[in-house]
Amino acid sequence: MDSYRANPQRLRALIRPAQVHRDVYISPELFELEMERLWPRSWIYVGHDSQIPAAGDFLTADLARRPVIMVRDAEGEVRVLLNRCAHKGARLLTEGTGNCRGVLRCPYHGWTYRTDGSLRTVPLKSGYAGTGFEQSSAAQGLTALRNVKVYRGFVFARLADRGVSFEEYFGDSLSSIDNMVERSPLGRLEYAGGALRYLHDCNWKIFIENLNDTMHPMVAHESAAGTVRNIWKTMPEGTPKPMLVELALPFVSSYDFFDEMGVKTYPHGHSYSGVKFSIHSNYSDIPDYARAMESAYGAERAHAILAEARHNTVYYPSLTIKGAIQAIRVVRPIAVDRTILESHTFRLAGAPDELLARSVLYTQLINSPGSIVAHDDLHCYRAIQEGLIADGNDWVDLHRNHTADQAGPSGVFNGTSEISMRGQFRAWLEGMTEEAAP
Numbered sequence: 001m002d003s004y005r006a007n008p009q010r011l012r013a014l015i016r017p018a019q020v021h022r023d024v025y026i027s028p029e030l031f032e033l034e035m036e037r038l039w040p041r042s043w044i045y046v047g048h049d050s051q052i053p054a055a056g057d058f059l060t061a062d063l064a065r066r067p068v069i070m071v072r073d074a075e076g077e078v079r080v081l082l083n084r085c086a087h088k089g090a091r092l093l094t095e096g097t098g099n100c101r102g103v104l105r106c107p108y109h110g111w112t113y114r115t116d117g118s119l120r121t122v123p124l125k126s127g128y129a130g131t132g133f134e135q136s137s138a139a140q141g142l143t144a145l146r147n148v149k150v151y152r153g154f155v156f157a158r159l160a161d162r163g164v165s166f167e168e169y170f171g172d173s174l175s176s177i178d179n180m181v182e183r184s185p186l187g188r189l190e191y192a193g194g195a196l197r198y199l200h201d202c203n204w205k206i207f208i209e210n211l212n213d214t215m216h217p218m219v220a221h222e223s224a225a226g227t228v229r230n231i232w233k234t235m236p237e238g239t240p241k242p243m244l245v246e247l248a249l250p251f252v253s254s255y256d257f258f259d260e261m262g263v264k265t266y267p268h269g270h271s272y273s274g275v276k277f278s279i280h281s282n283y284s285d286i287p288d289y290a291r292a293m294e295s296a297y298g299a300e301r302a303h304a305i306l307a308e309a310r311h312n313t314v315y316y317p318s319l320t321i322k323g324a325i326q327a328i329r330v331v332r333p334i335a336v337d338r339t340i341l342e343s344h345t346f347r348l349a350g351a352p353d354e355l356l357a358r359s360v361l362y363t364q365l366i367n368s369p370g371s372i373v374a375h376d377d378l379h380c381y382r383a384i385q386e387g388l389i390a391d392g393n394d395w396v397d398l399h400r401n402h403t404a405d406q407a408g409p410s411g412v413f414n415g416t417s418e419i420s421m422r423g424q425f426r427a428w429l430e431g432m433t434e435e436a437a438p
Contacts, residue, residue: 031336038431039064040159045319117142176313180323185350202381214258225251250279269316269427271420280324
């Protein structure tokens, strides 16, 4: 049988209007093609500029398995450089974060580079005289990604030299980032703490799809969040509701709740759930926060900002955010059935510390590997990965609420529809087929 690489028609046959072939989750060849085509052509989240506030500050990350350095240069600009010495190819930095004091030095032969990527020094440079070294690629220094965009502090990069512009790729979906930032009375997010990073034994797409899958919470989380609900029912009337209970209970809301919540979809696979309301809508007020917001924006605008309590926004394929919680999760695929997931928390500049405390607790309770919610999801992700190996049915079904009027990439739909997943696979096919090549 022809490989997917050699047979574009076979590749396109994997995606039907309301079904996808199981190979998209289990084929090592398709995963390699994703790292070669889909991910480099997409705008991938790198980090937040508040993580590198001073000149020389850096963080390292892998984008589609390419190691990169996000660094603030001497002029204060954010740069994204390939983490690869121009000489022998060694990684320059292995630490996650730090400050390079203005010099990036290779640990192998000691070549050094400035924070803009330009070559600074070469040991025993006289040995290169008359060799044509000045015209070589090594003499040009580190490779700087040409397509980098800082949007309200969020740093994205596109590995491919040519492709869809940042503005066209994300379009109006950026309103979720806008709302997250504007929830700060000062209009600024500040990175709070380090990354919570752990391995998922599943294909990266299974996690991404789950973010706006609202048919699973009342089933998958019944044992954990349902236990919290049952215990809370035994408390005497008038007992103050602990934050833990407030955060956990919505995960066992009814089908009607999630259906009425609504989902909004955009081109290129982006979407968010919680158009009308979400599981974050009824968190307890923090009076000092409301006053700070009204002082900053005026009462009407402050109310409009806080009334938006979107559940999960998917910025396909790499970033998911919870604006009302000031938390994000970042996808770093490493193999067809291995995905690193990073959880990050932010502080709203100018907001009371109680909001950060709620965000941190949410990450611990909901997003961490030892939480009462994420382990339910992880069990299901692995069950899917293992179950898809079984023969007999080659297709994964996405028919829920599939109708002709929902075939487009944009719109608002009922919250339990699988339309956001169908949109992700349209975007997947666009990024994977040869005609989409930059």
